[in-house]
Amino acid sequence: MAKFPFSFAFTLLRLAAAATNLYVSSYDGNVTSLSLNIAGSDYNLSLISRYQQCGPSPSWLTWDRENRSLYCLDEGFTTPNGSITSYRADKSGKLTMIEHLNLTAPAAVAGVIFGNQSFRGYAIAHYTGQLSVMLLGNEPFSGPVQTINFTVDSAPGPNAARQATPHPHQAILDPTAEYILVPDLGQDIVRVFCWGPDVNNNTLIEHPPLEVQKGSGPRHAAFWSSGKNSTNSTGIYLLVVTELANTITSYEVNYPLNGGLGFSEVYSTNTFGSATIPNNTFAGEIAVSPDKRYVVVSNRGDQSFQIPAYRNATGREYSDSLATYAINDNGTLSFKQIWPAGGLFPRHFSFNKVGDLVAVALQHSERVVILERDVKSGLIGIAVADEHVSGNATCVVWDED
Numbered sequence: 001m002a003k004f005p006f007s008f009a010f011t012l013l014r015l016a017a018a019a020t021n022l023y024v025s026s027y028d029g030n031v032t033s034l035s036l037n038i039a040g041s042d043y044n045l046s047l048i049s050r051y052q053q054c055g056p057s058p059s060w061l062t063w064d065r066e067n068r069s070l071y072c073l074d075e076g077f078t079t080p081n082g083s084i085t086s087y088r089a090d091k092s093g094k095l096t097m098i099e100h101l102n103l104t105a106p107a108a109v110a111g112v113i114f115g116n117q118s119f120r121g122y123a124i125a126h127y128t129g130q131l132s133v134m135l136l137g138n139e140p141f142s143g144p145v146q147t148i149n150f151t152v153d154s155a156p157g158p159n160a161a162r163q164a165t166p167h168p169h170q171a172i173l174d175p176t177a178e179y180i181l182v183p184d185l186g187q188d189i190v191r192v193f194c195w196g197p198d199v200n201n202n203t204l205i206e207h208p209p210l211e212v213q214k215g216s217g218p219r220h221a222a223f224w225s226s227g228k229n230s231t232n233s234t235g236i237y238l239l240v241v242t243e244l245a246n247t248i249t250s251y252e253v254n255y256p257l258n259g260g261l262g263f264s265e266v267y268s269t270n271t272f273g274s275a276t277i278p279n280n281t282f283a284g285e286i287a288v289s290p291d292k293r294y295v296v297v298s299n300r301g302d303q304s305f306q307i308p309a310y311r312n313a314t315g316r317e318y319s320d321s322l323a324t325y326a327i328n329d330n331g332t333l334s335f336k337q338i339w340p341a342g343g344l345f346p347r348h349f350s351f352n353k354v355g356d357l358v359a360v361a362l363q364h365s366e367r368v369v370i371l372e373r374d375v376k377s378g379l380i381g382i383a384v385a386d387e388h389v390s391g392n393a394t395c396v397v398w399d400e401d
């Protein structure tokens, strides 16, 4: 490969990154499309358009890069049901709605695409206690093709207000793409489902769950492996963030020959790097960096920082936080940094492809902030761009080439 002078390579990188869009859902009924223009060290985040088709309470977005499709889930606060909306995005970030469908179950809060070429599903976690599956790829939606109603199957957690019944909060895919895991905040378990193209006619089957600490309220989770054993199901870990106890716990995952998953806890810490957890704090999102060397969690409600007030306002404002940990080869974590999230209630955040930017959806600040991040050290830095997003921002995803 030819060697380019450093500055030329840098310019190529920046030009390649020039056409970047972000999609943001918010609880006022909008999906907002933003354009991030990068010229050298100047970042400019600007509004492309707002779209109102995703029901009254958009809660979650899944970006399907391959098909340039965006799936939006609606929690349906003011309606009897939740809903799903699909959009196609053009290169400039303009969305065209393809379909809107009412779901039979309410309170859709997160979803994940799974399957293969012949069966492509979207598994949806409903906070009210269901998992439903949509069939993708042959719109109009013919679904849900499966709905599982959870019953109280272990003693409810000690937090009466939040744990009287099951509360699935997310659905994630494991690295073998055959298991879907669903943290259940109400039952203090992470539910385990398997899927196989030739097994059980594409229907998800539930296996025994991972039981986490009582009362901790698991909200989200992320798989991690060092990548050194990518063709083997060893060296795989599950990192679970709990909303009620504000902990992050690492479990080694094993794949018994007779199916299901086994878990053994290897490490646990709180989401403040072992410092005292402030009152009224609810850990939110967890994500592993693209280079798999770090994990970041968001803290909501801690107001650990004061930052310069937004845009032209004078004075300072409170900010909640993001905590960064290095992931060691044995699945333990080493605390690296706690840093301002750029506003209040970082419900969701996501890394860009390279991992040198983090987009944060700040639910109570009605704002999306882009923070710079040093890929090597994993340290998050200053806000390089921000944009007011009407309503309570719930989720932000990147659309990059």
Ligand SMILES: *[C@@H]1O[C@H](CO)[C@@H](O)[C@H](O)[C@H]1NC(C)=O
Binding pocket: 028, 029, 030, 050, 052, 390
């Ligand atoms: C969407 O955003 C616009 C502009 O801020 C706002 O006027 C509107 O009320 C929001 N919600 C819906 C459903 O349009």
Ligand SMILES: *[C@@H]1O[C@H](CO)[C@@H](O)[C@H](O)[C@H]1NC(C)=O
Binding pocket: 037, 044, 045, 046
């Ligand atoms: C930001 O981008 C928008 C849309 O491309 C453009 O209209 C505006 O002038 C840019 N602002 C700055 C400060 O560069």
Ligand SMILES: *[C@@H]1O[C@H](CO)[C@@H](O)[C@H](O)[C@H]1NC(C)=O
Binding pocket: 079, 080, 081, 102
């Ligand atoms: C979808 O649900 C909304 C809110 O409950 C309702 O107004 C609408 O009529 C439903 N649409 C269909 C096609 O059933």
Ligand SMILES: *[C@@H]1O[C@H](CO)[C@@H](O)[C@H](O)[C@H]1NC(C)=O
Binding pocket: 147, 148, 149
């Ligand atoms: C799930 O519960 C709803 C109402 O609570 C019911 O209508 C539906 O039939 C149930 N589905 C299954 C698969 O049990």
Ligand SMILES: *[C@@H]1O[C@H](CO)[C@@H](O)[C@H](O)[C@H]1NC(C)=O
Binding pocket: 201
């Ligand atoms: C598998 O599912 C398809 C589509 O729902 C159905 O037509 C078929 O009868 C099912 N086959 C079995 C063996 O259950």
Ligand SMILES: *[C@@H]1O[C@H](CO)[C@@H](O)[C@H](O)[C@H]1NC(C)=O
Binding pocket: 231, 232, 233, 234
């Ligand atoms: C995976 O690891 C196990 C345990 O070390 C080993 O027995 C097996 O051969 C490995 N499989 C592959 C495909 O490398």
Ligand SMILES: *[C@@H]1O[C@H](CO)[C@@H](O)[C@H](O)[C@H]1NC(C)=O
Binding pocket: 226, 228, 229, 232, 234, 235, 236, 329
């Ligand atoms: C990779 O797999 C080998 C053999 O199964 C195991 O000894 C080693 O600890 C694994 N490495 C990691 C990083 O998990």
Ligand SMILES: *[C@@H]1O[C@H](CO)[C@@H](O)[C@H](O)[C@H]1NC(C)=O
Binding pocket: 278, 279
């Ligand atoms: C947290 O709440 C406890 C119990 O209400 C109270 O005693 C304590 O002072 C509070 N701590 C802070 C830092 O506000």
Ligand SMILES: *[C@@H]1O[C@H](CO)[C@@H](O)[C@H](O)[C@H]1NC(C)=O
Binding pocket: 311, 312
């Ligand atoms: C900030 O102030 C400048 C100059 O007065 C003005 O052009 C700009 O619109 C203001 N921006 C915001 C977000 O209010």
Ligand SMILES: *[C@@H]1O[C@H](CO)[C@@H](O)[C@H](O)[C@H]1NC(C)=O
Binding pocket: 328, 329, 330, 331, 332
């Ligand atoms: C895991 O790795 C870290 C970093 O290398 C080390 O400090 C720690 O002692 C190890 N823990 C266990 C249980 O092996």
Ligand SMILES: *[C@@H]1O[C@H](CO)[C@@H](O)[C@H](O)[C@H]1NC(C)=O
Binding pocket: 027, 363, 364, 365, 366, 391, 392
């Ligand atoms: C929306 O944000 C406001 C503060 O800006 C907050 O008081 C309110 O609780 C939030 N609502 C939801 C549903 O997040």
Ligand SMILES: CC(=O)N[C@H]1CO[C@H](CO)[C@@H](O)[C@@H]1O
Binding pocket: 066, 067, 069, 117, 120, 136, 137, 138
């Ligand atoms: C939802 C959707 O359009 N899915 C398609 C995405 O692209 C793959 C590969 O081209 C198709 O197989 C899917 O049907």
